[in-house]
Amino acid sequence: MTLAAEDTERSDAGRGGRSRAGARRFDPGRLGAALLPWALPIVLVIVWELASRTGLMSARLLPAPSKVAVAFWKALVDGSLVTHTLVSTQRAFIGLAIGGGLGFALGLLNGLSRRAETLLDSTLQMVRNVPHLALIPLVILWFGIDEEAKIFLVAVGVFFPIYINTLHGVRTVDGQLVEMAEVYGLDRRALVTRIILPGALPSILVGLRYALGFMWLTLIVAETISASSGIGYMTMNAREFLQTDVVLLGIIIYALLGKLADSATRLVERRVLAWHPAYQAPKEAGR
Amino acid sequence: MSLAATARTPDAGTAAAPALPGGLPIQLVAATKSFGDREVLRELSLDVAPGSFLAVVGRSGGGKSTLMRLVAGLDQPTRGRVAIDGEAVTRRHPDVRLLFQEARLVPWQTVEGNVGIARGPDWRASAGRVLADVGLAGREGDWPSVLSGGQRQRVALARALVGAPRILLLDEPFGALDALTRLEMHKLLERIWLSRGFTTILITHDVAEAVALADRVVVLREGRIALDVDVPLARPRRELADPQAVALQAEILDAV
Known part of the structure; x- marks a missing residue:
């Protein structure tokens, strides 16, 4: 189950700390492979910095990376960055827990019971076709610009990817395995926990990754339109004072948070899908 | 995962097994099964003696x-009766195991987890025993995806053996295996059947396989028994062109 060989192919945040004892030896080849995905971003940043310094690009439209770094440092020192990031992250994950939890529960219910699906699915599909961001005016009327508004929107945004993928996952579990489980005397509960849920898990995790994308997207929009804290508020506020560097910083923070959430899901995927041939390292000789 | 099982030799597993209960008789009395207008089985009557090995051949x-x-x-039969040990079969019988055409291993369970899929009492120990019995000692922790086709069917067989079944039903379980692996599986199945004594019904379209394994071969044609012959060959069988076996195969092929 050691995923050593795969580590060279992917570079994930947090992998350094997790490497096994065997992988800890220094190996320039491995290091190079791990850095490769970062080569292009680094080159781009250098070009960008040069373009700003030489005046090729107006600093008001796009400030140099070094300016953004300074803005980052300032925001970090005065504590506003940490506060805003924490507020945003908290909103995002509360929304994910509510919407994702509901999506998972309903997906499982409708996947297991034809009757529930007949009753609920067409309604849900109808609601799904409403872009959830179109609800913003209504949500502001309902909740004002309080926390509930943002959390509600995020919950709606993550609900559908998780609902649809859970339903799909449960539905596409190999019927032969289900029949085998019945023949071998598994009861309903064991059938769900031992066969159906693990079988649906790859699909559920795909849903989760989509949901994380929707989660940040929804939050950015919601915070940009109506908020008094959070990264979205920070950037909108900076725009009013033409602080392009802070606006850019906000965008970068969103990108990092998104990437972090995605990497975390990948880690989970590798752990829980260790059985899956796609996640197994090729066997080393003489194992 | 359990290291104790790794050290076990194949024979130790058999020796440690508790006394086996032997096979149960199966009886079909004028059993008819129709799907819509189509009668798939027509008034089929068949007695399978306890502990015997029956092969059912047909197109x-x-x-x-x-x-x-x-x-x-x-x-359930549309008409007529199917009974195990004198009792009508209305649902899954706890002493009956079924081996499918495909191994149907659960990919996210290890070999051990698959064998003990019903998680009976002391399932790890029993899984280790039956795995040793089918020649897969030490593979408890492997994922099914790393096994070969023959090994998968061995795991499936081990899974069927957990809990000392008294009837084993095999639905063309060796059809997808290559010829050499199939011969190995025949030997394995015969050895296990001889040592455990459960009643066995093997469904196959391979006449040679039927003659090589069974005590008795029944040919089903259009839902009726077209031929019912005993196979009086010595055991353990050798997969060689025994003239008696060849004659039987010819007779069965004519009836199919």
Whole structure:
């Protein structure tokens, strides 16, 4: 189950700390492979910095990376960055827990019971076709610009990817395995926990990754339109004072948070899908 | 995962097994099964002696699998009666195991987890024992995806053996294996059947396989028994062209 060989192919945040004892030896080849995905971003940043310094690009439209770094440092020192990031992250994950939890529960219910699906699915599909961001005016009327508004929107945004993928996952579990489980005397509960849920898990995790994308997207929009804290508020506020560097910083923070959430899901995927041939390292000789 | 099982030799597993209960008799009395207008089994009567090895041969659509599903309790006869040990089969019988055409291993369970899929009492120990019995000692922790086709069917067989079944139903379990692996599986199945003494019904379209393994061969054609012959060959069988076996095969092929 050691995923050593795969580590060279992917570079994930947090992998350094997790490497096994065997992988800890220094190996320039491995290091190079791990850095490769970062080569292009680094080159781009250098070009960008040069373009700003030489005046090729107006600093008001796009400030140099070094300016953004300074803005980052300032925001970090005065504590506003940490506060805003924490507020945003908290909103995002509360929304994910509510919407994702509901999506998972309903997906499982409708996947297991034809009757529930007949009753609920067409309604849900109808609601799904409403872009959830179109609800913003209504949500502001309902909740004002309080926390509930943002959390509600995020919950709606993550609900559908998780609902649809859970339903799909449960539905596409190999019927032969289900029949085998019945023949071998598994009861309903064991059938769900031992066969159906693990079988649906790859699909559920795909849903989760989509949901994380929707989660940040929804939050950015919601915070940009109506908020008094959070990264979205920070950037909108900076725009009013033409602080392009802070606006850019906000965008970068969103990108990092998104990437972090995605990497975390990948880690989970590798752990829980260790059985899956796609996640197994090729066997080393003489194992 | 359990290291104790790794050290076990194949024979130790058999020796440690508790006394086996032997096979149960199976009886079909004028059993008819129709799907809509189509009668798949027609007034089929068949007595399978306890502990015997019956092979059911026939073309696709001849009713073989339906017969198996009736005995397994997965389907009910439209008319007539299917009984195990004198009791009508109305649902899954706890002493009956079914081996499918495909191994049907759960990919996210290890070999051990698959064998002990029903998680009976002391399932790890019993899984280790039956795995040793089918020649897979030490593979408890492997994922099914790393096994070969023959090994998968061995795991499936081990899974069927957990809990000392008294009837084993085999639905063309060796059809997808290559010829050499199939011969190995025949030997393994015969050895296990001889040592455990459960009643066995093997569904197959391979006449040579039927003659090589069974005590008795029944040919199903259009839902009826077209031929019912005993196979009086010595055991353990050798897969060689025994003139008596060849003659039997010819007779069965004529009836199919």
